[in-house]
Amino acid sequence: MTDQANQSRRNFLYVAAGGLGAVAAGATVVPFIGSMLPAADTLAASKTEFDVSTVEAGQLVVIQWQGKPVFVVNRTAELLAQVDGHDDRLKDVNSEAIPEVQQDWMDTPEKRKYRAIKPEYLIVVASCTHLGCIPLFKPTQGRKDWGDSVPENWAGGWHCPCHGSYYDISARVVNGSPAPHNLHVMPYKYTSDTKVVIG
Amino acid sequence: MKMTKFVMAAVAAMVMGFSSQAMASGGGAHLEHANVDVTDQEQIRRGLTVFTDVCMGCHSAKYITFRGLMDYPEIGLTREEVDELRGEKSLMSGMISDLSIEDAVVSYGKAPPDLSLIVPGRRGGADYVYSLLTGYEHDPDGKVPDGNWNKVFPGNRIAMPDPISWLDHEADEAAELKQQAEDVAAFLTFIGDPHQNTRRIIGCWVMGFLLLLTFVLWRLKVEVWKDVKH
Amino acid sequence: MLDKIMKTQLFAWIDKRTDAEAIIKSQLTEYPAPKNLNYMWNFGSLALLVLVLQILTGIFLVMYYKPSAEATFGGFTVAFDSVERIMRDVNFGWLIRYMHAVGASMFFVVVYMHIGRGMYYGSFKAPRELLWIIGVVILLIMQGAAFFGYLLPWGQMSFWGATVITNLFGAIPVLGEYIGQVLVGGFAVGDPTLNRFFSLHYLFPLLLAAIVGGHIHALHVVHSNNPEGIDLHKPEETIPFHPYYTLKDAFGVAFFLLFYCYIVFFNPQMGGYFIEVDNYVPANNLQTPAHIAPVWYLTPWYTILRSFESKLLGVAAMGGSLAILFVLPFLCKSAVRSARYRPMYKIMVIMFFVDVIVLGYCGHSAPTATLKVVGQIATAYYFLFFFALPFLPKIEKTKPVPEGI
Numbered sequence: 001m002t003d004q005a006n007q008s009r010r011n012f013l014y015v016a017a018g019g020l021g022a023v024a025a026g027a028t029v030v031p032f033i034g035s036m037l038p039a040a041d042t043l044a045a046s047k048t049e050f051d052v053s054t055v056e057a058g059q060l061v062v063i064q065w066q067g068k069p070v071f072v073v074n075r076t077a078e079l080l081a082q083v084d085g086h087d088d089r090l091k092d093v094n095s096e097a098i099p100e101v102q103q104d105w106m107d108t109p110e111k112r113k114y115r116a117i118k119p120e121y122l123i124v125v126a127s128c129t130h131l132g133c134i135p136l137f138k139p140t141q142g143r144k145d146w147g148d149s150v151p152e153n154w155a156g157g158w159h160c161p162c163h164g165s166y167y168d169i170s171a172r173v174v175n176g177s178p179a180p181h182n183l184h185v186m187p188y189k190y191t192s193d194t195k196v197v198i199g
Numbered sequence: 200m201k202m203t204k205f206v207m208a209a210v211a212a213m214v215m216g217f218s219s220q221a222m223a224s225g226g227g228a229h230l231e232h233a234n235v236d237v238t239d240q241e242q243i244r245r246g247l248t249v250f251t252d253v254c255m256g257c258h259s260a261k262y263i264t265f266r267g268l269m270d271y272p273e274i275g276l277t278r279e280e281v282d283e284l285r286g287e288k289s290l291m292s293g294m295i296s297d298l299s300i301e302d303a304v305v306s307y308g309k310a311p312p313d314l315s316l317i318v319p320g321r322r323g324g325a326d327y328v329y330s331l332l333t334g335y336e337h338d339p340d341g342k343v344p345d346g347n348w349n350k351v352f353p354g355n356r357i358a359m360p361d362p363i364s365w366l367d368h369e370a371d372e373a374a375e376l377k378q379q380a381e382d383v384a385a386f387l388t389f390i391g392d393p394h395q396n397t398r399r400i401i402g403c404w405v406m407g408f409l410l411l412l413t414f415v416l417w418r419l420k421v422e423v424w425k426d427v428k429h
Numbered sequence: 430m431l432d433k434i435m436k437t438q439l440f441a442w443i444d445k446r447t448d449a450e451a452i453i454k455s456q457l458t459e460y461p462a463p464k465n466l467n468y469m470w471n472f473g474s475l476a477l478l479v480l481v482l483q484i485l486t487g488i489f490l491v492m493y494y495k496p497s498a499e500a501t502f503g504g505f506t507v508a509f510d511s512v513e514r515i516m517r518d519v520n521f522g523w524l525i526r527y528m529h530a531v532g533a534s535m536f537f538v539v540v541y542m543h544i545g546r547g548m549y550y551g552s553f554k555a556p557r558e559l560l561w562i563i564g565v566v567i568l569l570i571m572q573g574a575a576f577f578g579y580l581l582p583w584g585q586m587s588f589w590g591a592t593v594i595t596n597l598f599g600a601i602p603v604l605g606e607y608i609g610q611v612l613v614g615g616f617a618v619g620d621p622t623l624n625r626f627f628s629l630h631y632l633f634p635l636l637l638a639a640i641v642g643g644h645i646h647a648l649h650v651v652h653s654n655n656p657e658g659i660d661l662h663k664p665e666e667t668i669p670f671h672p673y674y675t676l677k678d679a680f681g682v683a684f685f686l687l688f689y690c691y692i693v694f695f696n697p698q699m700g701g702y703f704i705e706v707d708n709y710v711p712a713n714n715l716q717t718p719a720h721i722a723p724v725w726y727l728t729p730w731y732t733i734l735r736s737f738e739s740k741l742l743g744v745a746a747m748g749g750s751l752a753i754l755f756v757l758p759f760l761c762k763s764a765v766r767s768a769r770y771r772p773m774y775k776i777m778v779i780m781f782f783v784d785v786i787v788l789g790y791c792g793h794s795a796p797t798a799t800l801k802v803v804g805q806i807a808t809a810y811y812f813l814f815f816f817a818l819p820f821l822p823k824i825e826k827t828k829p830v831p832e833g834i
Contacts, residue, residue, distance in 0.1 A: 006422075013419040017679070018430075020412045027408075031521035035489050040518040044266050044291060261503050262513050293502075300503070312710075313503040315513070319698065320709030353719065391709075392516070394523045401524075402694025409690060413683040420680045427464050427668055 047199035049191075052121045060137045062126055065186065065198045069126035069134055075119065075169065079139055082156045082169045083113055089153075091173045092182055100184040115170045115185060123196065124171045125186055130179035133162035139169060158183075228351045233329030235385040238396055243273055246386025249379050251284060251294075253362050254314060257303055261293035262315035263390045271393050309358040318384070318391040325384040327351065332380035335366040431458070431671070456649060461667035462674050463655035465834045469550075470653070471681035472543035478682055479536045480641060484634050486529040493519050496627035498583060498620035498712075505711045508583040508623060527697040533575055534703045535689055537726035540568065548757075548778055551766030552654040558758035560647040565754045567640055572727065574633035577626040580618075584708030585718045591618045591626070593721070597734070600744040617714065658767025659830050666834050720795050728792030729785050735796065736808040746808065753815050760818040763827065770828040773821060781814045 038046075048065040055061045055074040062069050073079075087093045094112045095101040106112045116122045126134050135158035138146050142154055150159055150166070157168040165179035172182045188198040236242055247268070250260070265285040268276045276284075285292070293315075300310050321327045330351045338348040338355075345367075346360040363376050389395070434440055435450060444450045493515045497507035515522035544564070547553055553561035576594060580587045595618060598608040614621030661667060668674075698704040702725050707718040723731050733750050737743035753760075768775040784807050791804035 006425075010419075010422050013415060013422055014430075016415045017412075017419050020408075020415060021679075024408070024412060031524050032485070032489055034520040035522055035525055036492065037520050039493070039514065039520065039522070040270070041264075041291070041514065042518075044264075259503055261505070262517060267517075295502070310504065313505070316709040320706060322701070322706050392523070394517070398523060398527075398694055402690065405690050405694060406687070409683060409687050413680070413687060416676070416680040416683045420676045423672055423676050427673065428665075429464070 047197055050196050050198060051194050052118075052123075052196060053194040055121070058139070060139075062134070063198075065125075070186070070198065071122070071124050071126045071137075071171070071183075073122040073137075075122055079156065079169050080114070080119055082139075082141060086153075086155045086168065086174075089155075089175050090168065091175055091177075091180075093172065095172065095182050095185070097181055101182045103185050103187060113170065115172070115182075117188075117190060121196075122169075122171065123185070123188055123198065125184040127184070128160040128162065128165055128179050129173065129181040129183065130160065130163055130165050130177070133160050135160040135165065135167060135183075228330075230323045230326040230330040230351060231333065233325045233381050233384045235325045235329075235381060235388050237273065237385060237389045239385065240273055240275060242382050242385045243389050244276075245379075246382035246384070246389075247274060249363075249383040250314075250386050253379075254383065255294060255296050257296055257298050257307070257311040257359075258314045259293065259295045259311075260315045260387075260390060261295060261313055263294050263393070264291055265294065266290045267390075267393065271389075273389055273393075273396060307358045307360075311359070314387055314390075316391055318388045320391075325388045328384040328387055329377075329380045331357075332363055332383070333365050333377060335361040337366070457671040457675070458669055460649065460670040461661075461664075462653055462670045463661055463834065464666060464668045464673075465655055465657065466653065466674070467656055468681065469542070469546040469656075471678060471685075472539050472546060474678040475539045475681060475685050476536065476543055477641065478685070479532055479539055480634070480637060483529065483532045483536060484638065486525050486532065487631075487634065489525050490515065490529055491631070493522065494581065494627075496581065496623050498623050504713065506583050508581065509711050512582045524693070527693045530704050531689065531693050531697055531699070533578065534699070534724070534726065535692075536571065537575070539685075540571065541726075544568070545782055547654075548781070549768045549775075550654055550656055551658045551761070551763075551768065551771075553758045554658075554761060554763075554766050555758070556651045557647075557654060560644065560651060561758055562755055563640060563644045563647055565751075567637060567644060568754070569751060570633050570637050570640065574630060574637065575724070575726065577630035577633065579724060580623060580626045581630065582708060583623065583712045584705075585710045585712055586705045586708040586721070588618060588712035588714065589717055589721050590723055591622065594723075595622075597740075597744050597747075600740040602741070619714075654766065655834065656767060657769065657831055657834055658765065659834070661834065663833055722793050722795075725789060725793055728790075729788035730792075732788040732792035732804040733808045733811065735792070735801070736805045746812075750808075750811060753812070757815065757818075760815055761821075762819050763822045763825065765827045765830060767830075770830050771825060772828065773825040777814055777817070777821075780810065784810045784814070 046066045048063065048070075050063055050072065052072060052074070055072050057074050058076050058079065060071055060073045063072060064070065091097075092101065094109075095106065095115060102112075105117055106115070110119075111117075114122070115124070128135050138150060138154070138159050139156045140146075141156045143150060143152060146154065146159070151174075154166075155168050157166065157174075158171065159166055160177075160179065163178045165177035166174035167177075167179075167183060168174060170182075173179045186198060188196050190196050265281050265288065268274050268281050268284070269278060281290070288295070296311070298311075303309075303311050318324045318328060323330070331349060334349045334351040335346065336348060336350055337345060343356055347357055348355055349357040363379055365376055365380075368376055392398075431453070435453070440449065493511060495507050495511040499507045501507055501510050512526070515526050517523075519525075547561065547564070576590075580591045591613075595609055595612045598612065599605045601608060610616070612622070612625075613619070614625055655661070692699055692703070698706075705724070707721075710718070722728060730747050730750060734743040734747040737746055763771060763774065765771050768778055787807045788804065788811065791800050791807065794800055
């Protein structure tokens with residue numbers, strides 16, 4: 001056999017060994033990184049049941065779902081009316097920007113506006129989409145109750161104390177906020193008139 | 200699919216044969232061989248029925264949750280079947296017996312061991328479970344009461360009273376009782392290590408890959424070492 | 430590949446600040462290795478591989494393991510439950526845990542082969558005495574790490590193994606009682622013991638990694654021994670480590686992984702030798718298992734311990750049997766290294782290997798009168814081997830060693 005043939009066989013073996021070695025290394029990474037994903041029991045514990053009738057009119061309750069805080073607000077007719085009239089000041093009026101802010105049941109303009117299956121009960125993830133702080137609930141309009149922590153034309157909603165993001169009473173982010181998106185809506189469904197299963 | 204299942208079953212049988220043999224050699228009494236197939240959904244489900252109807256009267260298997268009965272494809276119950284089994288218990292709860300451990304101690308003088316790990320935790324494994332269930336006899340010395348003398352239990356005196364009514368069974372019942380004992384041994388073998396079938400399948404791929412890698416590295420080594428003059 | 434990387438600008442930048450090129454040359458591409466090393470010389474790199482695997486799998490297990498002996502339902506504990514959660518609920522947890530458990534045993538398989546090779550070919554003799562002594566330190570730390578680790582699942586063998594070993598120290602006069610208390614943090618093995626063993630089980634591999642670095646450094650100063658056991662003087666007797674031995678080691682690694690993965694995937698308990706049957710039973714401080722023996726890799730020393738009627742003598746003999754390894758380079762006075770040219774030493778050292786296996790077998794089996802005598806004879810030979818070494822050159826006629834290889 002010629003030297004050249006030897007050389008080409010040697011190169012082939014080098015490439016084959018290197019390729020297989022890379023496959024082996026890649027395959028080894030899978031179980032190790034995989035083990036850091038939520039374990040089966042953690043995944044199974046990812047549903048929360050809650051009775052919305054325990055939230056009084058106009059009040060906000062923070063509950064836990066998958067270790068994250070969740071807002072449940074009982075919106076009065078007055079609060080529901082505050083949803084209208086400031087569409088031009090919102091980043092994502094119809095909650096369409098990313099999948100996390102919408103759900104299948106948002107099939108009418110009404111539901112996209114109220115962002116709730118039952119308009120009076122708003123249920124959203126309570127983490128500011130900027131860096132995860134919990135925004136403060138400042139439901140009434142104007143600066144009367146909140147001083148200059150809110151803008152002059154405040155329509156009522158949430159104010160994030162960390163970096164000053166604003167959300168309206170449907171948890172839609174207001175222009176000029178560092179937060180990029182509306183507060184996330186997680187999957188949930190009513191199993192009875194007042195009982196919801198979140199997750 | 201059929202091929203995968205065949206390979207799975209063949210490998211499982213081979214390995215279990217080897218390991219149970221090795222374990223059995225350490226034990227005392229002679230154990231009967233149990234025909235156990237951890238890839239056989241029907242056998243495991245029959246074993247589950249024996250487990251819930253008979254064993255769970257006293258024993259728990261806390262590491263197998265009701266959710267697991269749905270999630271492990273080897274058992275694969277539907278949500279409705281699991282709901283019926285668990286009654287008021289949570290889906291996340293282990294299979295806990297309704298008899299409290301304290302009451303069991305009062306009634307039988309001993310806490311019934313949890314059965315989640317009974318197969319890997321006993322010399323002889325599935326064979327031991329099978330032989331124990333079919334090992335009840337009358338005490339040759341006539342001292343131990345019936346139902347407390349077992350030919351494979353260490354020391355022969357066992358607190359667990361003959362669970363499948365093996366003692367004094369009719370001749371024509373023997374086959375069915377043996378089947379029950381084998382089925383529950385299969386179920387217990389499976390829950391002792393519920394990822395064992397996945398493990399063996401992945402193992403086949405890993406071994407195949409490593410054979411190729413070893414061969415290539417061997418040829419490469421030989422090739423490069425041709426430079427070395429001895 | 431390597432030479433291409435070494436020509437890049439990035440490498441030049443790094444080299445200027447770390448002298449990387451000189452290190453690579455002196456340690457790999459121009460590091461002279463004897464050209465006649467046989468496959469027994471592969472076990473060093475394999476030991477390094479298993480050490481890395483153990484540390485890696487261990488780091489991921491710790492993400493889920495909980496060192497607590499607090500009781501949970503059904504006679505189990507938090508620690509035992511967390512291990513079962515790894516086996517059942519954590520993604521690939523079963524794989525990582527089996528890799529770790531099998532890896533512990535394979536570590537000893539590989540290291541015992543490595544030590545045996547060193548003894549057979551006289552690798553411990555001048556100028557490699559310190560290299561050998563560092564190796565013995567590694568062995569002791571490994572045994573410690575394995576012992577601490579075995580307690581963590583909190584099964585029956587974990588508990589009773591730890592109880593027996595910590596009670597050994599009670600044999601030491603005056604201080605024994607306090608040493609025992611320092612180890613267990615109480616008056617019997619319990620929750621404090623589990624916590625400190627967990628801490629130490631994490632510490633020891635880090636020590637191990639550092640000392641292995643020292644072992645390799647010492648090796649690269651005095652260079653490898655070879656099957657002929659002679660000093661090499663001519664350049665044509667050596668070849669650069671890279672690519673020849675890196676490729677040979679890579680082949681060895683793949684071949685080893687065949688065995689390792691077969692056990693991990695198809696027989697992780699190894700018939701009760703790697704994971705003992707009784708360790709699937711939760712620890713019970715009121716009931717000792719019918720048959721209790723340490724894991725296989727500690728059984729030779731366990732037999733030495735059991736061979737003496739007096740507890741103190743047994744403990745002293747066991748300690749002595751490990752300590753004597755430190756002075757092996759100074760006991761062996763022959764000018765010839767390799768057993769190939771030492772007919773008497775060859776017989777003695779092969780008998781020594783068989784002897785250790787016999788000791789291991791006796792330690793693993795339930796004690797009987799016959800096995801006790803066998804164990805005592807094996808113990809006697811173990812020490813006889815070492816004590817005979819200084820006198821061996823007086824009677825042994827060595828064969829002429831070759832000039833070169």
